[in-house]
Amino acid sequence: MILILSKNQETTTNEVIKWLLAMEKKFIRVHEDEFFEIKTKEKRVYIESKRNCFFIDEITSVWYRRGGLKFKRFKYDHPSVDIHMNEHQHWLEDYIIKTIESKKHINKQSTSHVNKLWILEQAKKADLDVPEYFLAEHTNDVILNKTITKPITGNITINGFRDYADSIMYTSVIEEKEPNDFFISFFQEKIEKDFEIRSFYLDGKIYSTAIISQNDEQTKIDFRKYNLEKPNRNVRYNLPKDVEEKTRQLMRSLDINCGSIDFIKSGDKYYFLEVNTVGQFLGVSTVCNYALEKEIADYL
Amino acid sequence: MRYFNLFSDILITKGASRILISDLQRNVSELHSLELHELIEELKTSAIEEVLGFYDNESKEIAQEYLDFLLEKEYGFITSGNWDHNFPPLSYDFHDYNIISDIFIELEDISVLNKIKNAIINLKIKHIVIYCSKDLSFDDFYEIDNHFKDSAIESIEIFSSFNTNVNEAFFQNLNLKTARIHSLVFYNCQKAPFEVKDIFRFTLNFSDQDLKISCCGKVDLKYFSTNLTKVLEAVNHNSCLHKKIGIDRNGNIKNCPAMPQSFGNIKETTLEEALHHPDFKKYWNLTKDQIEGCKDCEFRHVCTDCRAYTEQTHINKSGLDTSKPLKCGYSPYTNEWEEWSTNPLKQKAIKEYGMSFITELFRQTN
Numbered sequence: 001m002i003l004i005l006s007k008n009q010e011t012t013t014n015e016v017i018k019w020l021l022a023m024e025k026k027f028i029r030v031h032e033d034e035f036f037e038i039k040t041k042e043k044r045v046y047i048e049s050k051r052n053c054f055f056i057d058e059i060t061s062v063w064y065r066r067g068g069l070k071f072k073r074f075k076y077d078h079p080s081v082d083i084h085m086n087e088h089q090h091w092l093e094d095y096i097i098k099t100i101e102s103k104k105h106i107n108k109q110s111t112s113h114v115n116k117l118w119i120l121e122q123a124k125k126a127d128l129d130v131p132e133y134f135l136a137e138h139t140n141d142v143i144l145n146k147t148i149t150k151p152i153t154g155n156i157t158i159n160g161f162r163d164y165a166d167s168i169m170y171t172s173v174i175e176e177k178e179p180n181d182f183f184i185s186f187f188q189e190k191i192e193k194d195f196e197i198r199s200f201y202l203d204g205k206i207y208s209t210a211i212i213s214q215n216d217e218q219t220k221i222d223f224r225k226y227n228l229e230k231p232n233r234n235v236r237y238n239l240p241k242d243v244e245e246k247t248r249q250l251m252r253s254l255d256i257n258c259g260s261i262d263f264i265k266s267g268d269k270y271y272f273l274e275v276n277t278v279g280q281f282l283g284v285s286t287v288c289n290y291a292l293e294k295e296i297a298d299y300l
Numbered sequence: 301m302r303y304f305n306l307f308s309d310i311l312i313t314k315g316a317s318r319i320l321i322s323d324l325q326r327n328v329s330e331l332h333s334l335e336l337h338e339l340i341e342e343l344k345t346s347a348i349e350e351v352l353g354f355y356d357n358e359s360k361e362i363a364q365e366y367l368d369f370l371l372e373k374e375y376g377f378i379t380s381g382n383w384d385h386n387f388p389p390l391s392y393d394f395h396d397y398n399i400i401s402d403i404f405i406e407l408e409d410i411s412v413l414n415k416i417k418n419a420i421i422n423l424k425i426k427h428i429v430i431y432c433s434k435d436l437s438f439d440d441f442y443e444i445d446n447h448f449k450d451s452a453i454e455s456i457e458i459f460s461s462f463n464t465n466v467n468e469a470f471f472q473n474l475n476l477k478t479a480r481i482h483s484l485v486f487y488n489c490q491k492a493p494f495e496v497k498d499i500f501r502f503t504l505n506f507s508d509q510d511l512k513i514s515c516c517g518k519v520d521l522k523y524f525s526t527n528l529t530k531v532l533e534a535v536n537h538n539s540c541l542h543k544k545i546g547i548d549r550n551g552n553i554k555n556c557p558a559m560p561q562s563f564g565n566i567k568e569t570t571l572e573e574a575l576h577h578p579d580f581k582k583y584w585n586l587t588k589d590q591i592e593g594c595k596d597c598e599f600r601h602v603c604t605d606c607r608a609y610t611e612q613t614h615i616n617k618s619g620l621d622t623s624k625p626l627k628c629g630y631s632p633y634t635n636e637w638e639e640w641s642t643n644p645l646k647q648k649a650i651k652e653y654g655m656s657f658i659t660e661l662f663r664q665t666n
């Protein structure tokens with residue numbers, strides 16, 4: 001039995017599930033708003049929510065896409081009992097999550113939130129080329145037009161902002177100095193790119209796509225700003241073998257076995273930018289005919 | 301030396317006297333000369349300077365213009381020193397999880413749907429096309445849509461005869477109460493009952509023609525589509541019948557209602573059983589590369605096929621009809637489109653299909 005942890009109506013999950021159905025592989029889909037209780041039957045542990053109920057030892061593989069297993073916590077009136085029971089429940093939950101993560105899996109609940117700064121350091125250790133970066137509260141050390149800034153958060157939008165297009169914090173080039181100090185922010189050397197590369201990584205296999213936009217001013221800095229009239233060209237690409245090997249090393253050191261990795265190609269160099277574990281990859285998968293949703297279903 | 305690299309999402313289909321360049325990312329195709337094709341081929345094995353060197357001064361200019369054109373269209377890019385071998389070719393494999401994706405039903409009696417509804421749901425069919433020889437009522441449309449409310453069905457397309465009860469309020473109501481109806485065509489309608497604006501979830505068309513099942517299978521430029529999934533399917537499979545199932549007016553299960561062979565009747569055979577008939581999938585892998593005429597045609601990867609109405613001139617070793625679709629008026633050898641129904645070479649087949657009325661109709665209207 002395959003366990004899928006995801007959001008309701010998440011497209012990528014839906015597409016993978018269609019393949020699982022065609023392959024007649026059995027699965028359980030857990031939504032983000034489900035809360036489980038831990039129970040036992042004849043010495044076997046099972047967990048139960050309003051929608052799902054299954055034995056932990058039934059699970060053979062796990063796809064951690066979004067959300068995660070959440071548990072109902074019981075409260076007790078006596079404060080000391082409550083503290084004790086809280087810890088008791090914590091270890092039971094921890095046991096369930098650890099047991100599930102020890103099965104064949106695609107990503108884990110415990111390593112799903114990646115720290116962009118930490119990853120850059122690990123990438124350097126794996127001997128990948130990383131553009132110079134620093135943190136600062138001011139623009140004193142910024143070389144204008146040669147430095148970019150971008151969010152270090154996973155979510156790059158601000159909810160409820162005027163309109164959606166304005167709420168996305170794209171990578172942007174710094175064109176003027178800021179007179180005042182501000183909250184500590186991330187700065188990075190701007191790389192003159194030939195093009196960007198997005199690589200999908202699954203258990204050691206790498207599927208890369210070149211995202212070509214050199215003819216296109218509007219998309220020069222960040223390809224998420226789509227110019228819909230003349231879309232960028234997304235075509236299959238092979239990273240050089242040594243870059244692939246270093247990427248594998250990096251992913252192993254981060255304990256992430258599935259994700260999208262962004263690079264910039266500049267001359268002979270391949271600059272590592274970031275790893276994204278929850279990103280959408282179906283778009284590039286489709287135009288390159290990589291059938292990644294099938295690869296995932298095969299793996300599970 | 302400089303080298304020209306063609307992007308892997310540019311598909312070039314060579315015909316007898318022209319090529320079709322399909323941009324599979326931008327979903328457009330363009331016709332070009334064999335000359336351009338030759339140049340593109342040379343650029344795959346020689347540097348730009350070498351290729352230009354093959355030509356005399358006058359032709360060199362033309363070759364340079366072609367090259368500029370390829371770059372302007374962003375069909376490729378230039379590298380120096382060598383081709384960029386990190387760009388691998390596109391894979392033309394076709395991946396699809398559907399058992400059956402389309403069902404085409406010729407409907408006389410709407411109760412037939414009760415019989416096959418469960419099979420449609422089980423097989424996770426995505427698209428339904430219904431041709432009804434009668435006129436359908438509001439309740440009929442509603443019932444058709446409602447049958448599939450808990451299914452994988454994504455779209456329902458219905459052809460119905462027109463009746464005068466059909467007015468704007470009818471569609472407003474239908475728009476509110478249905479979810480999967482995607483396209484409605486009313487034929488036999490002398491005058492559209494109101495001006496159709498683009499306000500419904502479904503597309504709506506009124507036609508004064510007396511549409512018959514035998515009107516299906518027309519080949520025309522306007523039906524061609526450059527779409528990666530469709531092209532990949534056409535490269536590997538039959539572009540009409542792959543993963544399609546049909547039911548004719550008598551309940552016979554076929555590849556499409558107009559095909560001759562029946563694989564059982566819905567009265568005693570389930571759709572699943574029919575699918576297992578050894579011949580059911582025999583046309584699924586017949587691509588245009590194996591079809592007479594089409595195999596020399598530059599449109600073969602963007603054109604849809606028809607196996608129900610063919611010129612009936614060729615049968616291959618496995619007994620499959622590999623003749624050109626009857627309703628194609630295009631010749632890949634002369635590059636001309638002609639009216640198919642009056643083509644003298646096709647009259648024998650037209651007679652056999654009992655379609656002489658189409659020939660007549662065309663003569664009258666011209």
Ligand code: SF4
Pocket residue numbers: 404516517518540541556557558559605606607608609
């Ligand atoms: S085979 Fe011909 S008649 Fe049948 S569905 Fe295809 S195009 Fe239409």
Ligand code: SF4
Pocket residue numbers: 519588593594595597598599600603604624625628629630631632
């Ligand atoms: S010959 Fe006609 S039917 Fe055949 S591929 Fe060309 S346009 Fe299509």
